[in-house]
């Protein structure tokens with residue numbers, strides 16, 4: 084079976100200043116297979132493929148291409164040897180035309196035949212259904228189109244090995260299916276494909292084998308059909324299987340004092356939700372379920388007065404209060420972690436420390452600043468508690484990964500010790516490991532007596548965490564589900580039936 | 584553009600083309616203004632040709648610098664190299680040991696030497712182009728003053744003949760007051776300009792090298808990932824720029840006929856200004872090579888206008904400076920509008936305070 088192996092990497096090591104990105108990693112790719120490279124953010128996937136493509140130089144190890152040892156000094160070398168790649172960060176030149184981006188750096192012609200090039204590009208764009216003109220400047224294309232163009236380029240290279248590093252991150256379902264069609268065609272022609280994605284379903288849909296990396300080390304190589312999804316997740320996280328499935332919500336708590344922590348009657352806001360009633364008990368985790376745009380976020384924003392409240396009355400711990408602004412809500416012990424992390428949440432330029440103490444500072448008022456020492460201590464305490472991976476408290480938050488940014492915002496709210504915390508899509512766009520950590524944290528906080536509302540687009544996640552689901556449709560609450568053995572079907576049923 | 588597919592968007596003009604067209608319009612407006620204000624001198628074709636006759640060397644320097652600027656770099660040694668070449672060639676010719684051809688070879692050799700050195704240091708050792716070519720500027724200036732302090736007139740007959748050679752255009756000219764037809768004249772240096780403009784325009788538009796220069800200027804890291812030999816491309820762009828500066832020195836000598844310490848001084852600044860006025864973006868990747876001569880003409884027309892107005896010559900510098908501000912801000916605004924990004928001055932990385940990468 085030796086002739087089957089097209090690429091073999093042995094003992095690959097690579098370090099960046101202060102980071103060991105890869106340590107002793109082996110990898111093999113066979114002819115005509117789609118091989119998924121899996122791992123959490125920062126596992127070293129992109130680094131490994133950049134070594135294969137000559138973008139980075141390995142510190143140690145050996146690469147064999149069709150049995151012969153090779154050494155790629157530059158992307159050109161790799162390209163000439165038949166390795167095509169679509170990189171995670173789209174590596175195209177914005178100032179060149181679409182056609183040029185497809186053809187530049189390939190072939191040996193010393194002069195460009197624009198007419199021929201444009202015609203070839205037009206044909207290619209047409210056959211792939213990419214809505215771009217060959218003579219258009221790349222900068223004027225949307226990101227999704229740019230990504231398709233990068234794919235078109237790599238696919239057209241007639242390579243032996245095709246590498247796709249998160250090519251689907253900005254593609255819609257149709258485009259993903261088109262890409263998968265192409266990948267299958269190439270596979271039948273004997274091309275070896277390395278595929279990286281965060282979408283686990285996509286991995287199982289298309290790949291033959293899976294290699295898992297974690298913290299720059301090889302976890303193992305598996306047949307996709309022989310590796311259950313839950314086990315793959317466990318391997319990516321480096322946890323035992325029992326850990327992952329152990330996340331089970333408790334039955335709904337019934338608190339002794341029957342006064343709800345928060346209660347709303349006929350609440351409505353300028354963002355346009357129908358007036359609704361809502362209560363949450365001490366130590367309860369509930370959630371708003373529904374399709375995107377059903378009014379989940381608008382409801383919780385009304386609770387926090389993030390949108391202008393236009394009606395209804397609110398009781399906190401049984402006492403009537405007026406909440407007209409987020410600051411009012413915060414003073415009543417309510418915290419809100421917004422859906423749009425980039426827009427509403429983090430302040431990119433500020434340090435991790437300043438982002439963490441921000442809410443507390445607002446609550447205290449800006450005229451009574453926290454001392455530097457206090458701030459430092461608080462920040463460090465929460466970095467440890469939430470296991471935030473940041474080099475120091477001074478690091479600007481924008482240099483952290485998405486999951487860690489999310490934890491920083493979570494820390495910001497926890498530091499104010501709210502009695503009721505609203506989390507709107509806290510796990511979107513972060514890796515599985517951090518996702519599970521956040522889910523666990525939510526349950527732990529509830530156990531300690533905090534009330535939480537948890538919103539997620541992934542219903543199974545909500546089922547795991549919430550003991551009560553408030554189901555919404557068309558900006559209206561259509562029902563409620565409680566119980567420990569709810570399934571996704573139950574929720575979908577209610578969405579489907581509701582509103583009739 | 585032929586329509587294809589289903590959802591074809593109107594192909595938008597590229598930034599290079601847009602800035603080039605704006606540069607062209609500005610030149611036409613400027614020259615039109617000159618024609619209206621001073622018809623006496625600007626109406627004559629000879630005035631237009633004299634822009635080229637007297638400034639051929641500047642046009643040439645601007646061309647070479649344009650290639651480097653499109654690649655996202657800068658070369659501020661070109662003026663000094665040009666000056667050095669005039670003096671070195673003048674000395675060679677006056678010493679009687681060499682003729683025109685050996686002087687030309689010397690000019691090319693000096694330019695090539697500087698180009699190779701700058702290209703190597705900038706491309707392969709990755710040192711900031713500004714610092715490297717600043718050093719080159721000092722070196723060339725130092726060599727120039729060491730060679731000869733006094734102005735040196737070239738008296739070698741063959742060269743004097745070349746210097747005085749003019750090409751008359753029999754069908755174009757003016758009739759003077761006595762009714763005698765005076766044909767327009769152009770100098771051989773102008774032909775060099777024309778040939779180089781065509782050559783470089785073809786190079787930048789159709790050659791693999793030229794397109795690589797654009798790619799590198801647009802996004803260096805992406806260009807590398809696309810399989811372009813970034814270092815070689817940058818290296819060659821400086822070699823070409825140096826070589827062009829050498830040629831410009833020879834043409835300068837052909838125009839004035841004397842080696843002089845002041846020759847080519849401030850050419851680098853004028854060339855940068857001319858390129859900016861010609862729509863070549865300082866941060867690279869954007870610009871049409873034909874913008875270089877257009878920009879030079881704009882710059883020269885401004886100077887001529889101010890001279891014709893008879894005001895002090897320092898006003899010339901003030902107006903040029905103000906216009907340059909205007910051009911850079913204008914270009915930055917245009918680029919910002921088109922990319923719908925936050926407005927930032929379109930400056931190259933080596934002029935920016937800090938560059939952030941995520």
Ligand SMILES: Nc1ncnc2c1ncn2[C@@H]1O[C@H](COP(=O)(O)OP(=O)(O)O)[C@@H](O)[C@H]1O
Nearest residue numbers: 099102104122123124125126127128129130131
């Ligand atoms: N150019 C670089 N300089 C410094 N550190 C880097 C660089 N590229 C990647 N890293 C680090 O190497 C590790 C692996 O990163 P990467 O390969 O991008 O992970 P993945 O693609 O699996 O998310 C991370 O800790 C990352 O911060």
Ligand SMILES: [Mg+2]
Nearest residue numbers: 128129130171
């Ligand atoms: Mg990656």
